[in-house]
Amino acid sequence: MSWSRVAPLAPLIGVAVFLLIWYVAVATRFIDPVLLPTPVVVAKSIWNGVATGKIGGDLWKTIQRVLMSVSLAASIGIPVGVVLGASERVYKALEFIIDFFRSTPASAVFPLFLVIFGVDDRTKIYIGAFGAMLAIIFNTAYGVMNARKTRVLAARVMGASRAHIMLVVLLESLPQTFIGLRTGVSISLVSVIVAEMFLGSTDGIGQRVFEAEQMFDMPQMYAAIFCSGMLGYALNLALGLSEKRFVHWAGR
Amino acid sequence: MFGSPERGIEDNAAPTRRPLPASAFKRPHITVRGLKKYFGPNPVYDGFDLDIPRGKFISVFGPNGCGKSTLINLMAGLLPLDGGEILFDGERVSDIRVGYVFQNYREALFPWMRARDNIAYPLKFMKIDKREQERRVEALVTRLGVRIDLNRYPYEMSGGQQQLVSILRALVIDPEVLFLDEPFSALDYEMTLFMREQLQRMFKEIGATTLIVSHDLEEAVYLADLVLLLTRAPTQIADMVSVDSPRPRTDATLAEPGFVRTKAHCLEIFQREVRK
Ligand SMILES: Nc1ncnc2c1ncn2[C@@H]1O[C@H](COP(=O)(O)OP(=O)(O)OP(=O)(O)O)[C@@H](O)[C@H]1O
Ligand SMILES: [Mg+2]
Numbered sequence: 287m288s289w290s291r292v293a294p295l296a297p298l299i300g301v302a303v304f305l306l307i308w309y310v311a312v313a314t315r316f317i318d319p320v321l322l323p324t325p326v327v328v329a330k331s332i333w334n335g336v337a338t339g340k341i342g343g344d345l346w347k348t349i350q351r352v353l354m355s356v357s358l359a360a361s362i363g364i365p366v367g368v369v370l371g372a373s374e375r376v377y378k379a380l381e382f383i384i385d386f387f388r389s390t391p392a393s394a395v396f397p398l399f400l401v402i403f404g405v406d407d408r409t410k411i412y413i414g415a416f417g418a419m420l421a422i423i424f425n426t427a428y429g430v431m432n433a434r435k436t437r438v439l440a441a442r443v444m445g446a447s448r449a450h451i452m453l454v455v456l457l458e459s460l461p462q463t464f465i466g467l468r469t470g471v472s473i474s475l476v477s478v479i480v481a482e483m484f485l486g487s488t489d490g491i492g493q494r495v496f497e498a499e500q501m502f503d504m505p506q507m508y509a510a511i512f513c514s515g516m517l518g519y520a521l522n523l524a525l526g527l528s529e530k531r532f533v534h535w536a537g538r
Numbered sequence: 539m540f541g542s543p544e545r546g547i548e549d550n551a552a553p554t555r556r557p558l559p560a561s562a563f564k565r566p567h568i569t570v571r572g573l574k575k576y577f578g579p580n581p582v583y584d585g586f587d588l589d590i591p592r593g594k595f596i597s598v599f600g601p602n603g604c605g606k607s608t609l610i611n612l613m614a615g616l617l618p619l620d621g622g623e624i625l626f627d628g629e630r631v632s633d634i635r636v637g638y639v640f641q642n643y644r645e646a647l648f649p650w651m652r653a654r655d656n657i658a659y660p661l662k663f664m665k666i667d668k669r670e671q672e673r674r675v676e677a678l679v680t681r682l683g684v685r686i687d688l689n690r691y692p693y694e695m696s697g698g699q700q701q702l703v704s705i706l707r708a709l710v711i712d713p714e715v716l717f718l719d720e721p722f723s724a725l726d727y728e729m730t731l732f733m734r735e736q737l738q739r740m741f742k743e744i745g746a747t748t749l750i751v752s753h754d755l756e757e758a759v760y761l762a763d764l765v766l767l768l769t770r771a772p773t774q775i776a777d778m779v780s781v782d783s784p785r786p787r788t789d790a791t792l793a794e795p796g797f798v799r800t801k802a803h804c805l806e807i808f809q810r811e812v813r814k
Contacts, residue, residue: 434645436642436645436646437645437646439616440638440647441659443615443616443636444638444659444660444707444711445660445664446662446663447663450662457648460650534691535649535650535691538649
């Protein structure tokens with residue numbers, strides 16, 4: 287059998303090998319089965335969690351929080367980014383501040399958010415939105431600022447109105463805005479899950495991981511970790527697909 | 539009401555074109571008077587005059603950085619003047635229809651639109667309904683015998699095809715003046731030769747006053763009725779050379795004594811200016 291025929295199956299092979307090594311490592315007691323149960327036990331735990339609706343409910347809660355914080359971040363970040371990008375002077379004035387806060391680890395501002403907003407469910411959304419918003423502002427502004435001058439000139443020489451020229455700039459910056467959204471989703475997923483762990487949450491996949499750890503229910507903990515991984519992967523995939531659909535010209 | 543598609547845009551696309559008095563055809567089409575343009579303290583143009591006759595193909599040729607692009611950008615209204623005036627039959631650029639083809643087609647076409655919509659884009663601003671826009675694009679393409687798939691996006695096309703789309707986009711409004719800034723310099727040689735022929739054919743068909751900036755002397759002379767040779771900045775006219783070779787020009791034209799002489803003459807003037 288030639289490699290080219292097996293190539294499409296390569297990811298599956300990778301998964302199979304990974305599971306096999308995991309299984310062997312635990313079965314041979316190379317790793318303590320209490321710390322790392324076999325894949326079968328974890329799979330069962332995932333199945334149980336899904337069947338009883340417990341993991342599903344937590345997952346759904348986390349998805350809601352991430353989507354809300356990204357929507358919040360985008361609805362503020364995109365307009366602000368456009369305004370900043372459209373005026374070089376304003377951007378120059380604020381560039382350092384944005385870049386500084388963008389580089390500040392989101393987890394470092396958790397306590398601040400707690401003080402301001404209290405231990406409220408909405409605080410988790412604000413925390414997720416904060417980092418995401420900075421990434422979206424930065425990328426949108428960058429995209430608008432680097433809109434090709436030639437296209438704007440072309441639109442102008444063809445008699446485009448100001449509104450149409452603005453539209454050209456917006457479309458031109460859209461690929462970069464999407465990069466901001468992608469980054470924003472990752473940031474807000476991380477922030478929301480950490481917030482669910484430590485901000486006295488009663489639900490969410492982060493809380494599920496934390497609670498399982500507290501009760502030393504290792505199979506359930508791994509199940510929750512895998513589910514959060516699948517969530518992250520699915521969000522990335524969905525964004526990638528919508529990017530292909532809405533900014534089909536990006537990078538070409 | 540409308541002409542046949544073959545007669546195309548001459549009849550249909552220019553309902554706004556007023557009949558010109560016979561004398562207008564004797565007057566220069568474009569007049570530049572006392573043109574001034576500075577970038578910082580250095581004048582590129584400091585009192586520049588130029589007359590361009592109607593319906594002619596003008597090649598602009600001169601040393602690097604002498605202001606060729608600046609000149610057509612000033613004419614096309616893409617840059618503000620620092621002094622003087624540029625008039626088209628006594629009117630400002632904002633009152634006439636101009637087509638402009640950029641050197642870098644990759645950055646000038648809209649990648650989010652299909653070729654068809656790119657070409658129709660300038661018609662949007664002429665208060666023409668969607669159906670009529672589509673009809674005009676179709677008519678232009680048929681008339682010029684362009685064979686490309688208009689349903690593709692620019693990034694799905696070759697460089698030559700993209701530049702062809704840019705040229706069609708400039709022509710669809712039936713421009714009174716067409717500007718091209720080194721339109722073929724990003725194409726490979728084979729495509730350049732092909733595009734020259736296309737442009738020559740289109741010019742014959744459309745007849746708009748055309749200004750092209752070219753850095754290839756042979757190309758400049760081959761395409762032109764008049765070669766405008768410029769000096770170094772502050773820029774003046776070094777010479778305006780008339781090219782009398784009959785059209786359509788072909789490869790054989792390149793070897794004709796008349797053509798060779800004209801080209802040699804242009805080269806001589808160019809070198810004199812460069813050495814100054
Ligand atoms: N936006 C600008 N800012 C500052 N200087 C400029 C600008 N545009 C042009 N110049 C200067 O004006 C002069 C003329 O530029 P222009 O681009 O018109 O030259 P060109 O003849 O088209 O040159 P090339 O053959 O390289 O295309 C050059 O010296 C250039 O450096
Ligand atoms: Mg130039």
